[in-house]
Amino acid sequence: MVCPVTKIISAIKQPTRKQRELLQREELIMDTAQAMVYEHGYGHLSMDRVAEATEYSKGTIYNHFSSKEDLVCSLCCRSIKNLIDIFERAYQYEGSTRERYSAIGIGYSLYNQLHAMDAQNIQTVKNNAVREKVSEEKLVEMESLEHNINKIAQSIVQEAIDCGDLDKKHQDNVGTIVFGCWSMHYGAMLLDQSDMPLNKLGFSPVVNMLWENSNIYLDGYQWQPLSKDTDSKKLFNEISSALFDDEIALLKQSS
């Protein structure tokens, strides 16, 4: 159940050559696994295949990841780190609190469209039968990452309250507001996944519905400036191109 290598790696400050090699190999294993999932689906991912593809033995793979599920969870952690990066970019956006919060939602949609498999991995790990087999350490890591990403969203809501864009009466509802958007986006992403056929060029129709719905929702909280007093279509495009130009390009290219 314990991963000797992981334990060593996690305690690193200034990595030695040896440790760099281990880290590098860990990356290689993860990249290989990810490619496998991307190309042939989750069902085709097996430890034996990963071992063969990386040209290491199975035992070595197990030195890095205590189980197949642990490996998938590691992929999730990497995805969440990518999401954190996106959330941070949204946080830095020069605009109203409302716009910055919306930017998070757009970034989230974008990421999930670009990396549908990542979303699928996260969904896989959320499943209790899978979760059970993930090592304690890795679960802790994931929870910590999820906590951090949540924090970013919460701070924007808090700032909105502080500057008056959101009424002070919502002070105790910061969690609820974030939870609302989170669940809506999370649910939409998962529902979208089952209906894969609808992937047209650019954003999927689900993204548009989601954008409308989140605006309605935030208007419901009277978060200023209201979307009904704004050109929300235009805002969507502005935010997309200001923050996520590279991703948009990729999206257009891949369709």
Added chain:
Amino acid sequence: MVCPVTKIISAIKQPTRKQRELLQREELIMDTAQAMVYEHGYGHLSMDRVAEATEYSKGTIYNHFSSKEDLVCSLCCRSIKNLIDIFERAYQYEGSTRERYSAIGIGYSLYNQLHAMDAQNIQTVKNNAVREKVSEEKLVEMESLEHNINKIAQSIVQEAIDCGDLDKKHQDNVGTIVFGCWSMHYGAMLLDQSDMPLNKLGFSPVVNMLWENSNIYLDGYQWQPLSKDTDSKKLFNEISSALFDDEIALLKQSS
């Protein structure tokens, strides 16, 4: 890949003795599988164990369900049928369109709290790796059920528009509105599932957040009467006890 027995059963109008026996056995298998998941988790469900517990051979089980995933999907279909029943009760509720629509949400929350494992099964089947192994027929059945349940929600929205509770300008957004609530509830349910520790007596805190959020959301659509002009806490209790008294009792009892 084909299930001989299922094929026979599905074409039944007036079941003969033989067919009744097959149906009955199918129920037995499903009940056994469900109990297994409930008691020891999804990971403990195996076809061999089901065969042993039902005292039929594995081959016979496979005559009914073409794969383990097919069996789980059948459990999902049963859950969705239960949900349809709940949605229909909500549809019949004597109250404003807004209240009836809210009743759906409450029923959904309730069902998922009472049958957390059902929700987990649905989540499992949504996963592509699992979905791939479900027989075509079963997938069609599930999609049809999902379509029906969606229809119930959509008709309430439509009625709201027709009677003026919802502005006519939303005529083209019926799908979007239902999708919004659906994704929010679906996402909330899944997020709730990962945080199992928070199951206090009665409704989980997530249900409260969800209730608040859906009200805000529907207020955003200006769906009359607005929750901010109503005692929404009271409404929640009224709907719960009017429609879901039995379920509430079960919920209190199980905590």
Added chain:
DNA sequence: GAATAATATGACGAAACGTCAAAAAATGTC
């Protein structure tokens, strides 16, 4: 350069899936 510690390997046992030839039961025919 030898002794010791760390790491890598792949053969192995266990668990589970799904199949299929043969056995058993049910049904039909005379």
Added chain:
DNA sequence: GACATTTTTTGACGTTTCGTCATATTATTC
């Protein structure tokens, strides 16, 4: 009721994959 034919059931079998562990290999220390 006896025999033939069809349907259904059975469980042994082949296959895949998991995760382990004794052994082999490599690295490090003295």
